[in-house]
Every structure is written in structure tokens, then in C-alpha cells.
Amino acid sequence: MIEAQSLNKVFGDPKSDKAVRAVNDVTFSVKPGEIFAFLGPNGAGKTTTIQMLTTLLKPTSGSVRIDGLDPAESPLEVRKRFGIVFQDPSLDSELTAYENMELHGVLYHVPRKVRAERSEALLKLFDLWDRRASIVKTFSGGMRRRLEIARGLLHTPKILFLDEPTLGLDPQSRNQLWTLVKGLNTNEGVTVFLTTHYMDEAEKAAQRVAIIDHGRIVAQGTVDELKAQTGAESLEGAFLKLTGTTIRDESGTPADAMRQMAKMWQGGRR
């Protein structure tokens, strides 16, 4: 359903030493009806990969197939096949919650009647129904996030991309989200591609996992395979063994590394 073959993305001039290789020779494939978790530390290349899979970014080299189609060649056809919940905000904050749902429904050709029913069900599920007529600008961070997810689930695509969907969500909403996503997967056969920082979620939801670090895939397989490979008790343990324990910065520069070292040496002092 999703295939990436030797995928590369370089930002900046590839010949200069300032070029950033965000995604480096990434190969994986996601079978139809599978829940696939794409894990990695901050700045590992997860979002860049998703952007290349979802027609938002052209790969520097390598190939992508979504349901057999190349996003670079037939973007519109590919867009008809997936839905996405973005990591960062993508709501119109000058519109109301319901207007955001409506707009999305029209963009994705959801029939009017279905649109109304599903919008109501989803807004109720994520506890936003009472605030449906409020302008999104007045929403708290958690509410915006919930609306973002409700909107992403308004239509039923073949493939659902979830880019850190639970970031900033309370446990209740998180639970609702996973129940819903699993339901879509089992009942409607929706293929799910997700990224998350919460290893327990990936462990519970995903059938297969790939771990990416510094733009490269360092391991992939089922959760059990990864645990066996690293001899770790949990997916979290396996993840730390594979990617190390240093904290990553989105754009790690030598200066940042020095600052981090300085912090370590100075201990608690500022």
C-alpha cells in the first residue's frame, strides 16, 4: 500500500557542506490493512518522510508508491487515497470548529448528510460539540488538537497518516483516538501510518514498527522482533538501545552540542 525505495531528501545544495540530509536511503513497505508505526527521536526525519509520502515534498532521489501510484507524477490521484492528521496546526483559527469540519468535508467530497452525521459524532466523541459554534482562535491547545484529529477522521480514506497525533492530548482523548483508529483499521480496512513518541502506544497499536535515526532506518519489524533483536524488555527499551540516550535537537549544531556539554558540566547552576 505504501512503498518507499531508497528515499533521500537533502535540503540545500547537495554539494555544499551546509546541506542537510534529512532522509537517507530509506526503504520500507506497508501492507494493505496494516498499522505501521514510524518511530524516531526529534529531528530524525519522520515528518520529512511523511511529507514526501503525502505529495507535500518531492524526494531528492528514490521512489515512493502509494497504492501503486507515484505522488510526484499523479499527486491528485494519490491525494484521493489518504487522509492525514498533521503534527503542527493546520486549522483555520478564524473559523468555528464546525466550519472547519464542514470545509474539510467539502474538500474531501463527503456527502452533505454523512458530513453532518459524522461531524456531530466526532465532535461529541472529542467533547467539542458544545463549542462547535466557537471560533477556533478561542480554543485551548488541547481543544485545537482534538479538533484537528476529529477533522482528520471525518472522511474514510484508504490510508490514514497520523503524525504524532497524541502530542498534547489528555489520556481520555488519547484513548478515544486509538479506539477509533483501531476500529477504522479492523472494520474498514484502513491502512494506518503513524509516528509517535509514546512507545507504549506504538506497542499497543502497531503491527509493525520502523525506527529511524539521523535520517536512516536502524531497525524494522514487529514489536517482538525488535525486542528480540535488542534483548530489551519493552519497545521503549529497544528504542533507546537502537537510538542511544542523547537528547536530539531539531537542528543540532556543534554549538548546541557544546551548550549541552556546558550544561552537563555546570550541573544545576545556570
Added chain:
Amino acid sequence: MSVIYVMWLREIKRYLRSRAQIVGSLAQPVLYMIVFGFGFSALFRQAGQGSSVQFIAPGIIAMGVLFTSIFSGIGLFWDRQFGFLKETLVAPVPRLTIMTGRTLGGATIAIIQGTLVLIVCMIFGFRPENWFAVPVALMFMALIAIVFAALGTALGSTMKDMQGFQLIMNFLIMPIFFLSGALFPLAGLNSALTVATRLDPLSYGVDGLRGAFIGISAMSFVLDVSVLVVLSAAFLGLGAWAFSKIQL
């Protein structure tokens, strides 16, 4: 069609909800009306050229339409900044329809804004010579609005930071406004300035509006309309192309 409609509706809703901004945006036309409409009235009288208020008002209306339409197009930049752009970019609809919807929305609010400026001008004493001129004037407002909303979309699609905005403001929008003849007669200029004004798309809009409202024009009605229609098509094409090329 429904996609064009929702994108259009979005622009209208956003506009109508920003009441404070609407009122604020009328401050500039008022200022221009006072400075150029009344400030130059003695000069106009000495030259025996009628009323400066009558002469300036169509130019100020054109200014209102120009700024509103081009900024609505550039609003695309803010959609990129606040993330909403992504939502429209991955939607399974041709980008041309998205772009058309928002450009028409931007053009519509520019026409509303132009009408508000017309009302402000009338409060300051402006009177169209002929009431039948109002529909013709509205047509010119619509043409100006489409030309510059489309140009704004093209600019907004390529702009990645606020520095770009300053550049566009100083080197494109202000020259378009000042060279359009909004504030001076287009006839009897020296040859360099004549060339500059004839290269400025807004000149044809200002000329058309002035012709409709007060019967003074430097170019023919047919020329004004044809230039604006051709430019609308060209800029819509340019905007659609730029919009279809957007990557994050």
C-alpha cells in the same frame, strides 16, 4: 463547484468577522481624501479644472480595491505560517479550484471594500455625475479586484518570509498605486511618465472608474476593459501555476 464555493465563503467569513480591521482599513482612504481631495482644492480651482474631490475619489476607490485584493492574495502567506495551507494542499481536489475559490473570495471582499470607500467619499462630498455609471464602476472595481487578487495569490505562493513582503510592498504595490494616475491626471504627462503609467495595470482601472464616475478619461473605454480582462486571465494563470508548484 462546491469547493470553489467553500473557499470563497471562507474568505468572506474571515473578512466579515474582522470588523475592527474593516473600520481601520477605511482610515487610509479618509486620510487621502482629506489631503488630496481638500488639500488640492485651491490648486484645482486656480487651474479652472473643477473639483479635486470629484477627481480624486475614483483614484481612492481604486486604491481601496487594489490594497484589499492584493493583500487577500498575499494572505496565502499567513495560511502557510499558521498551517492551514497544508490542509488545502493535500486535499483531493485540483489546486486550480482552491486557487479560484480564494481568488474570487478575495476579489469579492475587495469589491465590498471599494463600495465602502465609495460611501466614505460620498460622505466627503463626492457625487457621481451620472447614477447609471455605478454599475459600470462596479464592473471596473471587479476587474481591478480580480487582476490584483490573482497577482497577490501568485506572490503569496512564492513568498516564504516577511522580508519578502516588505520588498513587494515597496517595489511593487506602492509603485502600482502611485503610477496609476489615482492622484494625478493621466493626460499631458511627459513621455517617460506616460510610458510608466501605461505599463501599470491599475492605470486602466483608475481611468475606467474616472470615466464612469465623472466622465473624464485619458484612454478609451474599450482599451481599459480589454487590458484588464487580458491581465485578469494572465494573472489567474500565473497565480494558478504558482499555487500548483507550492511545496512545504
